[in-house]
Amino acid sequence: MVIAPLDRKLLRDLWRLRGQALAIALIVASGVSVLVMSLSAMQALSDSSAAYYERYRFGDVFASLKRAPLRLREELEALDGVQFADLRVVQYAILDMETVRAPVMGRLVSLPRSGDPVLNGVVLRSGRLPDPLRPFEVVVGEPFAEAHGLGPGDRFAALLNGRRQMLEVAGVGLSPEFVYAIGPGALMPDATHYGIIWIGRDALAAAYGLEGAFNDVSLALRPGHPASAVLPALDELLASYGGIGAYGREDQPSHWFLSNEIEQLRTLATILPAIFLGVAAFLTNMVLARLVFIERSEIGLLKAFGYSRGSVIRHYAKLVLVLSCIGLLIGWATGFWLGHWMTGVYGQLFRFPELIFAPHPNVYLLSALVSVGTSLIGVLGAARYAGGLPPAEAMRPPAPPVFRHSRWTPARLVAWLDQPTRIIFRQVLRKPMRSLFTSLGLAASVALLVISLQWMDALDYMLEQFFVDQQRQDATIGFVEAKPLRVVQEAGRLPGVLAVEPVRVVAARFEAGHRSRREALIGMPADAGLTVLRDRDDRRVRVPEAGILMSDMLADVLGVGVGDQVRIQVLEGRRRVLELPVAAVFRTSIGMSAYMNLDELNRVLGEAHTTSMLQLAVDPDHIESLLARLKQLGAIGSVTLKSAATDMFDQTIGETMLVMVFFYLAFACTMAFGMVYNNMRIALSERGRELATLRVLGFTPAEVSYMLFGEAALLILIALPLGCLGGLGLALLMAASFETELFRVPVAISAATYGWAVLIALGAAVPSILLVQRRLSRLDMIGVLKTRE
Amino acid sequence: MPKPAVLCGRALTRVYQTGTVTIQALRGVDVELFQGELVVLVGASGSGKSTLLNILGGLDRPTSGEVLFQGRPLGATEAEITRFRRDHVGFVFQFYNLIASLTAEENVALVTEIARDPLTPAAALELVGLGDRLRAFPSELSGGEQQRVAIARAIAKQPDILLCDEPTGALDSATGVRVLKALEQVNRELGTTTALITHNRSIESMADRVLRFADGRIESVIENATRVAPEALQW
Structure with a gap:
């Protein structure tokens, strides 16, 4: 193969400039690798989830309620846009795992008597579905099984509605509903302290007195029907059965976290590569401008010999092309590797039966286009200058650089x-x-x-x-149902407990003008010391006698400030509608809650003094005995350790x-x-x-x-x-x-x-x-x- | 009584090795430059005159032989040689090598700031006839003016020796004469020992002595009885 003399010059130029060229190539490589990493990881997440959702029939709409008869199915499926409904029993329960000192929270999800659920199918990773004749056989979530070393045939104890019951593992599974299995009140998945347990519906319904009834529904919608069109009718239908507000797939916790992560990867893929490639373009421009300046006489000579303007421009553009291609190749390799690593990390947080890392060619194509494109833009000025130099002028030495008094x-x-x-x-x-x-x-x-x-x-x-x-409490206890306030005194007598404060959490919809938001409304005693809230000036704010204390994040979403009136529709019990002013705003980085006085909340709800959660301050020396005791208490639905x-x-x-x-x-x-x-x-x-x-x-x-x-x-x-x-x-x-x-x-x-x-x-x-x-x-x-x- | 030798080279040789080619640039040169004299070095290209000047000025080192300044060896370390250049030698080249970002006055001040007993930059520029161009940048000066700034920069520190390598090589004759006048005036008024390389034989007559180079050696030394003023030179 004969290399044209100009190309030979190009290769030697590159060799001579190798230090500088490599430095630029590495910057291009950095930009490309961030781009490839984020795009390929993003693709792995979105492709895997799309395939998973479809194959295992992830629901479109979800709702929880207190109790409704199974015959409501007809009415549910008659709702406009609904294809079919999956009615389940879902309960939280305390599990007593030998491997962990603290009580573990389980989310028990009912399985139909035979076969796979209509929606939110279970992917068996090992073992089998429970035998209908053996009511306490279960399928456990894979992360949970891994965390506790469980496999088919293993047994563990659960407190089902206060009754201790041994459960036997028949299989280990996953579901599109729990790609990101996060427990209530948790900030991230914790398979040691939270697990999904699928169990036959008869046993679960019997344990919680829900025979012939259901307390959780998933809907599949007909194509072209958005969830938002179905939600109001569903809410209305479920209202009299203790429905606490339906939500679409985008608000389903697992999916919400997953799509947020994908969104963040998109941001990452935009901002950082732009910076790297911009800098690389500038450097290319600077180096090339100098090269052209040094080679003026050679350029003049080439032109005198009859090389065209275009071939001179092409020559320098080629140099940059080679340089950015080196960067591109390095970037592809590092980006692929980083993307693979990152997908692996995601695989620990987001559980798919198979998280496929197979970046599309378009990831590479896009990164090539962007990196080579910006480099060429960087080179435009210098190459055009070289192409435009008249031969005679190019061969004359340059005039001394001009300096003037400024x-x-x-x-x-x-x-x-x-x-x-x-x-x-x-x-x-x-x-x-x-x-x-x-x-x-x-x-x-x-x-x-x-x-x-x-x-x-x-x-x-x-x-x-x-x-x-x-959050100054050491542990939080959640009850299956709201309890009278005297449990505060009872809890105070538990071993190691230094202080107890009741908390009442109700689901509510907050509305201001045309903005609305479904969020927890938390009742807290006025003198609470275990939850300390501060305003934006770092001053402590307490729950007001009247009105609500709102997180700044929720206030921003609703577009309200101190003194503004907010309409709060409680989604539980008698579904009261409250009109309350925002008494104060507190700053927080986590969660979007709103607080109000516990007594006031109970009063407006028209309920006696009750609490749904207790916050405990615990003597660290006695934590073990407290945890052992809590494992045996029946009415507890959840225990969260800070x-x-x-x-x-x-x-x-x-x-x-x-x-x-x-x-x-x-x-x-x-x-x-x-x-x-x-x-x-x-x-x-x-x-x-x-x-x-x-x-x-x-x-x-x-x-x-x-x-x-x-x-x-x-x-x-x-x-x-x-x-x-x-x-x-x-x-x-x-x-x-x-x-x-x-x-x-x-x-x-x-x-x-x-x-x-x-x-x-x-x-x-x-x-x-x-x-x-x-x-x-x-x-x-x-x-x-x-x-x- | 002969004047004392300011700078002297003893048995200087210089061999360059470029790739497989060996060039013998100096083949054993003995030379003395006396206090206050103006010496012109002539000879064909590659005859060794620039190599000698570079060695005498501490820009290059001989392969063998030694250079004595005021009777003492130049010193072996880079620091000693830099010190020698800084305190005792002024250079003028064919290309003016001014700092483009400094004005005429500042180019001279660059040297006076680090010299022991310098003229003021203005005085040095006055001496070469540029008293009115102090604030001009190199890009605003003609070739002759730039070369005279270079001379002012070389002499401002009142060096013991002024070494000039083809200072008029890039100039037309009228401008060249102005530059030579400046050099002659410095030599006469400040008593600076001056060595000047040229290809221009008519310049020989303004020297006290002429050293003729051929093939790495000094072929002959001619002493002029009288020095011709630069204005009278013709080429």
Whole structure:
């Protein structure tokens, strides 16, 4: 194969520029790998869930109620848009697992007498469905089975409506309904303390007195019928059976978390690659502009020989193409690997029978298009300049760079500077755009460092604010049904209990103007000490005598503030409608709750003094005996330990985050290094002659280095505060786009994070300084001075 | 009584090795530059005159032999040689090598700031006839003016030796004469020992001595009885 001379030149140019080219290629690679990683992980999640939902008939609409007769099926299926209904019994129960000291919460879901459920099918991972003749055979959720080492034939105890009952595992399964199996009140899946148990409907119904009845319904809708059209009719139908408000698939907790994650990946796929590829485009432009400048006479020669404008442009465009393709290939490989890893991490949180990681070709195609496209845009100016150079002019040496006295530099300031420092300032000011973009590029890498490191701050802040300051209880007990307030005294006598506070939680729909939101309304005693709420100025706010205390997230959703009237439709019991003012707003990063005075809540609900939950402060020395005692109490539906929740958070999120932070750090360092290295190599190339002159004039190597590196130092100095500010901006932007109805990612960047970001960026600049310093020390004084540039 | 030698080279050789090619640029040169004299070095391209000047000025090192400044060896370390250039030598090249980002005055100040007993930049520029161009940047000066700034920069520190490698090589004759006048004036008024390389034989007559180079050696030394003023030179 014969390589055209121009292509040979291209390959040699690339080899000569290898350091700079590699630095740029790595920045392109960083952008591409973030893009490929997020898109491929996103695709794995969305493709796997779509296939899973369809194959195992994930419901479209869900509703819980107190009790309704099975014959209601006809009416349900007669609702406009409903294809069929699946009626179930669903209950929470305490499980006594030998492997765990705390009581474990189980969500018991009924299975039909024979065959698979009509909706929300169970995927058997091992074993079989329960034998209809053996009422206490169950299928357990796979994550739960893994956490407790359960398999077919194993047995464990459950408190079914207060009665201890041994259950036998017939099979292990999964369901599209519980891809993200999160327990009530939990922040993330915790298979050790929460599990899904499928059990024959007869046994479950008998245990809870629901023979011939159901308390949970899923609907499949006819194609083209949105859930929103069915919900009001369904609510109306279920109202007299204690329905607490139906919701569509998008509000189904498992699906909601899954689609939120997919959304966040989409954000990730947009913001970060844009930054990397933008910086790469700028660097390409800078390097190519210098190359074209150095090669002016060669370009002139080529044109004099008859090469066309187009072939000159093509030549330089090809150079960039090769460069970005190297970056693209590296990015594809790292992105594939990272995407695979990330999908694996998701596989632990989101449970699919099969989480297929098979990125579509379009992921690669898109990343190629975006990265090569931006590089070519970056090269446009320089290549067009090269193509446009008239041959004669190109072969003449360039005119000396023009400097003028600037009106903007005050004479007194200039007089105060020594000549080397003046050189530095004038260099920076002569090409203000280049200096600006270099500083901005560096600032971008500092910003990336800030944003990668600040997740830890955000998490710490969120956990501190929520678990330490706001939620001061050690354990929360939930009852199957509301209990009279005297249980507070009874609970106070349990071992190790230091304080008990009752809480009443009711499902409600909050409405203000045309906005509405289904959320929990929590009744809390006025003197509650285990839940501490603070307003936006960090002042403690207590539950008012009248009116409601609303979380800022809910207030934002409803568009209301202190003093505004809110309509609250209680979705339980007598379904009262309340008109209450917002008495105060408290700030929170987790959850969207609203509080009101417990006595007042009970009064307006027209119910006696009752509570549905107890919050306990527990002496840590007696926690074991308390947990052992709780395992035996029948009326309890759930026990949540704060320590379990925080441990889970630390374990799962902490680990994953460390790995991600590591990669982002690597990407950001690549960018800082590439930016500084290219900038200084170009400065050295442009000013080699000047620096050699200075050496001849008797300046020491250190003094000459000052003039070269001083420019980089000045640009870095400008970049550091800009980068910190940019990091804050990015953090705000990402927090806003990551905000969900459950979490508001706080922006609480610590001073140490800024400090680390700055130090790491400076550290990444050091190798480029050393590399350039080595070249500087080899500067050929005589050679440079005796030739014309 | 002969004037003392300011700078002297003893048995200087210089061999360049480029790839497989060996070039013997100097083949044992002995040379002395005396206090206050103006020496012109002439010879064909590659005859060794620039190599000698570079070695004498501490820009290059001899393969063998030694350079003595005021009777003492130049020193072996990079720091000592840099110190020597900084304190005692001024250079002027064919290409002016001014710092584009500094004005004429600032280009000179670059040197005076690090010199022991310098002229003021204004005085140095006045000496080369550029007293009115202090605030001009190189891009605003003609070739001759730029070369005179380079000379002012070289002499402002009042060096003991001024080494000029084809200072008029890139200039037309009228401009060249102005530059030579400046050099001659500095030599005369400040008593700076000056060595000047040229291809232009008519310049020889303004020198005290002419060293003729051929094939890496000094072929002959001619002493002029009188120096011709630069204005009288013709080429």
